[in-house]
Amino acid sequence: MKNILITGGAGFIGSNLAMKLIEKGYEITVLDNLSEQIHGENPEVTSPLFRRIKDKVKFLKGTVTSREDWENALRNQHIIVHFAAETGTGQSMYCIEKYTEVNIQGTAIMLDILANSKHSVEKIIIASSRSIYGEGKYKHSKLGVVYPSHRKEIEMLNGNFELTYSDNVVLELLATDEESKIHPSSVYGITKQNQEQMIMTVCPTLGIDSVAFRYQNVYGPGQSLSNPYTGILSIFSTQIRNHNAIQIFEDGKESRDFVFIDDVVEATILGIEKKEANGHVFNVGTGVAIDVVEVANSLIEAYNIDVPIEITGRFRLGDIRHNYADLSKIKAILDFQPKVYFKEGIEKFSSWVLEQEIQEDKLSKSLEEMKKKGLLK
Template sequence: MKNILITGGAGFIGSNLALKLIDKGYRITVLDNLSKQIHGDDPENTSPLFKSIKDKVSFIHGTVTSRKDWVKALENQHAIIHLAAETGTGQSMYCIEKYTEVNIQGTAIMLDILANTKNSIEKIVVASSRSIYGEGKYKHPELGIVYPDHRKEKDMLEGNFELTYGDNQILELLPTDETSKIHPSSVYGITKQNQEQIIMTVCPTIGIAPVAFRYQNVYGPGQSLSNPYTGILSIFSTQIRNNNGIQIFEDGKESRDFVFIDDVVKATILGLEKDEANGEIFNVGTGVAINVLEVANSLITAYGISVPVTITSRFRLGDIRHNFADLSKIKKLLGFEPKVFFKEGIQKFSAWVLQQEIQEDKLSVSLDEMKKKGLFK
C-alpha cells in the first residue's frame, strides 16, 4: 500500500499524519474542503496546517459530500484514512443536517463508489470517536458493571452533575473498553457511530479491510486556536492569552482522556500497516482521566498569566460527565503504548501556543448560539 488517500488531510490530525507517512515513503493524496471554521478566512494563504502539507501532497480542494470529488480522489489509491468530519458535540445539536450529511452521507458515497466500481483499495482506516460511548462504563456496588442513562436536565439544574443509577447510588468510574455499551448523547456521537458501523459492515463484503479508531480528546501543537466549537485546550488557551477569565461548566470535576497528537499519529499508522488491525476497533487515548479544573489551572501555570477561574454550574445539553479509555486491546494487538502524558503534553502544547499570534476569543459567540437553541443552561 504505497498510495494513501487522507480525507480531511489538511486538518490537525490529518496534516500531522500526512507528514509522518511521507517520511516513511508513502505517496499521499489529500481531499479537504479547507473549512473556514478550522483554517480561517483565507486558508490557502494563511492556514499553517494547509501550508505544512501544500507542496508535499497531491491536494484536492473538495468535499466528501461530492461524488465527483470522491471519484477523483480514489483513483489509483491503495488505502484510505478517513478523517474528514464535522466535529463538535455542542454545534452538532443544532447543525443536524450538516453533521449528518458530511459524516454519514459522505461516508456512504465513498462506500457506494467502492462497492460498485473497480478500485485498488485494500484498507480503510476510519476516525471514530469516544463520543459514541456516551456516558462511559461504571461499577455499581451491588449490581456490578452498569452503563447509566444520559443525565437529566432537571438534575443538572439542581447542581447534581455526577452520574447515579436508578436507585440514586453513586457509581465508580471505570475505563471504557471497546465492548462497552454504545449510546451516544449527541448528534455528533450518533454520526460517528453510524460512520464506524457502516464501514465495519460494508468493507468485508467488498474485499476491503476496515479498521476503526475511537480517538479520545486529541490535542497538541498545530490544533486550531480560533475554533470556539471544539478543543477545550485551545479554547482555554485563547481565553487566557486574551486575559479573559475562564468560565468552567458544571462543577469543574467533569473529566476527559487527553491524548497527544504524536501518539494518535503513531496508533493510526500501526492500524494502517499491521494486518492484526484488520477488522478491529480500537480505543486511542492515555487511559488517564483529567478533570476540567485541572486543565484550566495547568494552562494558567504554563502561560504565567493569572486570570480568574469561575465555577459557573452552567452546562451544555449533550455533554457527557466522564470518559477515559481502556487501552488493553490496542496494547495487545498492535503494541501501542502512549508516550506523552498530560503534564509533558501541556508543556509541549503551551510552548507552541506562545509562538502563535493571539486569536480572538469567540467562545461567547458559540455559547450564545447554543443558548438561543435552548442547549446551554
C-alpha cells in the same frame, strides 16, 4: 510504497499523519474543503495546517458530500484514512442536517462508489470517537458494571452533575473498553457510530480490510486556536492569552482522557501497516482521566498569565460527565503504548501556542448561539 488518501488531511490529525507518512515514503493525496471554522478566512494563505502540507501532498480541494470529488480522490489509491467530518458535540445538536450530511452521507458515498466501480483500495481506516460511548462504563456497588442513561436536565439544573443509577446510587467510574455499550448522547456521537458501523460492516463484503480508531480528546501543537466549538485546551488557551476569565461548565470536575497528537499518529500508522489490526476497533487514549479544573490550572501555569477561573454551573445538553479509555486491546494486538502523558503534553502544546498569534476569543459568541437554541443551560 502504497498510495494513501487522507480525507480531512489538512486538519489537525490529518496533516500530522500526512507529514509522518511522507517521511516513511508513502505517496499522499489529501481531500479537504478547508473549512473556515477550522482554517480561518483565506485558508490557502493563512492556515498553518494547510501550509504545512502544501506542495508535499497531492491536494484536492473538495468535499466528501460530492460524488465527483470522491471519484477523483479515489483514483489509484490503496489505503483510505477517513478523517473528514464535522466535529463538535454541542454544535452538532443544532447543525443536525450538516453533521448528518457530511459525516454519514459522505461516508455512504465513498462506500457506494467502492461497491459499484473498479478500484484499487485495500484498506480503510475510519476515525471514530469516544463520543459513541455516551456516558461510558461505571460500577454499581451492588449490580456491578452498568451503563447509565444520559443525565437529566432537571438534575443538572439542581447542581447534581455526577451520574447516578435508577436507584440513585452514586456510581464509580471505570475505564471504557471496546465492548462497552454504545449509546451516544449527541448527534456528533451518533454520526461517528454510524460511520464506524458502515465501514466495519460494508468493507468485509467488498474484500477491503478495515480498522476503526475511537480517539479520545486529541491535542497538541497545530490544533486550531480559533475554533470555539471544539477543543477545550485551545479554547482555554485563547481565553488566557486574551487575559479573559476561563469559563468552566458544571462544577469543573468533569473529566476527559487527553491524548497527544504524536501518540494518535503512531497508533493510526500501526493500523495502516499491521495486518493484526484488520477487522478490529481500538480505543486510542492514555487511560488517564484529567478533570477540567486541572486543565485550566495547568494552562494558567504554563502561560504564566493569572486569570480567574469561573465555575459557572452552566451545562450543555449532549455533554457527557466522564470518559477515559481502557487500552488493553490496542496494547495486546498492536503493542501500542502512549508515550506522552498530560504534564509533558501540556508543556509541548503551550510552548507551541506561545509562538502563535493571539486569536480572537470567540467563545461567548458560540455560547450565545447555543443558548438561543436552548442547549446551554
